Amino acid sequence: MSDTDEVAVVGAGLAGCLLACFLARRGLRVALYERRPDPRAGTAERGRSINLALSERGLDALRRIGLDKQVMAQALPMRGRVIHPVHGNPDFQPYSFDGERAINSISRSALNAALLDAAEGLPGVRVAFGHRLTGLDPDTGDMTFETPEGEVRARAAVVLGADGAGSAVRGRLLAYGSLTESLDFLDYGYKELSIPPRDGEFALDPGALHIWPRGTSMMIALPNPDRSFTCTLFWPTGGTASFASLSSPAAIERHFAAHYPDLLSLSPTLVDDYLRNPVGMLGTVRCGPWQVDGRVGLVGDAAHAIVPFYGQGANCAFEDVVELDRCLDETGGDWAAALPLFESRRRENTEAIARMALANFVEMRDKVASPLFQIGRKVEHALERLLPGRYVSRYELVSFSTVPYAEVQRRVRRQHRMLGAAAAGSALLLGALGAALVNGRRNP
Ligand SMILES: Cc1cc2nc3c(=O)[nH]c(=O)nc-3n(C[C@H](O)[C@H](O)[C@H](O)COP(=O)(O)OP(=O)(O)OC[C@H]3O[C@@H](n4cnc5c(N)ncnc54)[C@H](O)[C@@H]3O)c2cc1C
Numbered sequence: 001m002s003d004t005d006e007v008a009v010v011g012a013g014l015a016g017c018l019l020a021c022f023l024a025r026r027g028l029r030v031a032l033y034e035r036r037p038d039p040r041a042g043t044a045e046r047g048r049s050i051n052l053a054l055s056e057r058g059l060d061a062l063r064r065i066g067l068d069k070q071v072m073a074q075a076l077p078m079r080g081r082v083i084h085p086v087h088g089n090p091d092f093q094p095y096s097f098d099g100e101r102a103i104n105s106i107s108r109s110a111l112n113a114a115l116l117d118a119a120e121g122l123p124g125v126r127v128a129f130g131h132r133l134t135g136l137d138p139d140t141g142d143m144t145f146e147t148p149e150g151e152v153r154a155r156a157a158v159v160l161g162a163d164g165a166g167s168a169v170r171g172r173l174l175a176y177g178s179l180t181e182s183l184d185f186l187d188y189g190y191k192e193l194s195i196p197p198r199d200g201e202f203a204l205d206p207g208a209l210h211i212w213p214r215g216t217s218m219m220i221a222l223p224n225p226d227r228s229f230t231c232t233l234f235w236p237t238g239g240t241a242s243f244a245s246l247s248s249p250a251a252i253e254r255h256f257a258a259h260y261p262d263l264l265s266l267s268p269t270l271v272d273d274y275l276r277n278p279v280g281m282l283g284t285v286r287c288g289p290w291q292v293d294g295r296v297g298l299v300g301d302a303a304h305a306i307v308p309f310y311g312q313g314a315n316c317a318f319e320d321v322v323e324l325d326r327c328l329d330e331t332g333g334d335w336a337a338a339l340p341l342f343e344s345r346r347r348e349n350t351e352a353i354a355r356m357a358l359a360n361f362v363e364m365r366d367k368v369a370s371p372l373f374q375i376g377r378k379v380e381h382a383l384e385r386l387l388p389g390r391y392v393s394r395y396e397l398v399s400f401s402t403v404p405y406a407e408v409q410r411r412v413r414r415q416h417r418m419l420g421a422a423a424a425g426s427a428l429l430l431g432a433l434g435a436a437l438v439n440g441r442r443n444p
Contacts, residue, residue, distance in 0.1 A: 006031050008156035010133045011163030015300030015317035017115035021065045022325045024122035035132035040113045050230045051222045053103040053311035055399040061318035076223045077102035082208040097381035101400045105222040136172040138292045158335050159296045167302035181287035189237045189279040195266045197227035203266050218365035243279045282307050284354050290343045294336025304350035309360040352405035
């Protein structure tokens with residue numbers, strides 16, 4: 001192989017590192033370019049999604065490269081949600097009917113470090129930190145990077161953009177005219193806060209994801225191995241009760257006292273954290289096509305970033321890597337065939353999870369607190385117990401299976417139709433029985 005036969009992966013985040021592992025296992029030479037310095041040497045960026053929920057799709061990908069056990073050793077399983085009302089006691093709602101299935105809280109930096117170690121440990125992988133892609137010629141695979149030592153040029157046979165929601169590779173394809181994109185930002189942002197350990201122990205139940213649903217906004221908290229919790233506020237960016245409207249320490253304290261009263265005693269640094277931590281943006285990226293001539297392609301958030309309300313962005317990005325590897329298998333490693341095949345298989349699934357993630361925001365910030373929703377979940381769990389394998393909830397299919405996302409949507413629609421028909425049938429039957437009874441009474 002000459003230098004130009006290398007595959008370049010731009011972005012050594014979650015998807016990029018996993019992709020480098022899968023490609024190296026195929027015997028390919030991989031150059032992994034990352035704009036940041038080596039994250040294993042420093043601390044995580046302040047306020048940038050410190051932990052995330054890893055579920056079956058992500059675990060399935062890690063299992064394929066033998067990394068699941070190592071990652072899970074540092075994970076904290078969350079078997080349900082704890083709902084924190086403004087007043088009254090918190091309420092635990094299990095994710096699965098048997099209360100056993102869990103999503104897993106893991107540190108983003110620990111996961112990234114494990115993947116980086118795995119990629120670097122494979123023959124054929126070289127990692128270049130401090131390399132920000134600034135230029136790309138999709139016709140030749142020529143790339144330009146800004147580095148601390150000045151501009152660096154490189155060339156690769158195939159360039160894969162795994163450089164996240166604000167992808168520079170996508171930006172170059174847009175400028176080249178081969179791709180169109182739409183970016184739909186929510187008028188909500190996110191900000192991280194922290195709940196430290198109390199007397200050396202977790203201050204809340206570490207076996208659950210905590211939600212403070214407040215109708216038009218919410219806060220969630222996930223446990224960390226150091227016994228702290230990372231909280232994320234999902235609030236409107238403008239208007240009343242928004243990030244923009246709350247800026248003085250007194251107003252912040254008043255707002256939390258009114259809407260999140262239990263948090264004031266749990267988080268002594270709340271006001272400082274609130275004032276210091278940045279507000280992140282939330283949005284959905286749609287673009288296409290994801291590839292040009294089998295030479296340049298996009299994976300993960302670079303191709304299809306979604307809002308985080310189903311905890312699936314990274315899981316979905318990992319699933320991309322598994323599917324791309326499968327496409328390379330099926331096409332004998334022919335990139336010109338594999339990249340379009342990958343897009344044709346993944347597109348409807350990534351569109352489906354983008355829709356479900358948006359819909360889940362309403363569920364998390366509003367519906368979970370309603371008694372009707374809670375009865376609905378209990379009925380769902382009862383159905384899952386009664387009809388094992390035949391009725392499976394949407395949450396279960398998304399988080400605890402690898403059923404393609406688009407198939408999840410179709411299957412849930414079928415299940416709802418079936419239930420609707422069963423309910424209508426029962427109503428008819430009850431109506432007929434009622435009429436027979438009335439007639440029976442009239443004509444003894
Ligand atoms: C608040 C929040 C909570 C979330 N929670 C969850 C969750 O619970 N579960 C879940 O599955 N997902 C979650 N996600 C989504 C998840 O973080 C993303 O889907 C995932 O990180 C995507 O991985 P990626 O590798 O495609 O992109 P990224 O993780 O963003 O990695 C991109 C990499 O590319 C690098 N890069 C960027 N530009 C360049 C450039 N020009 N040159 C070189 N390198 C570059 C970046 O430095 C970075 O290392 C959450 C997201 C947010 C915002």
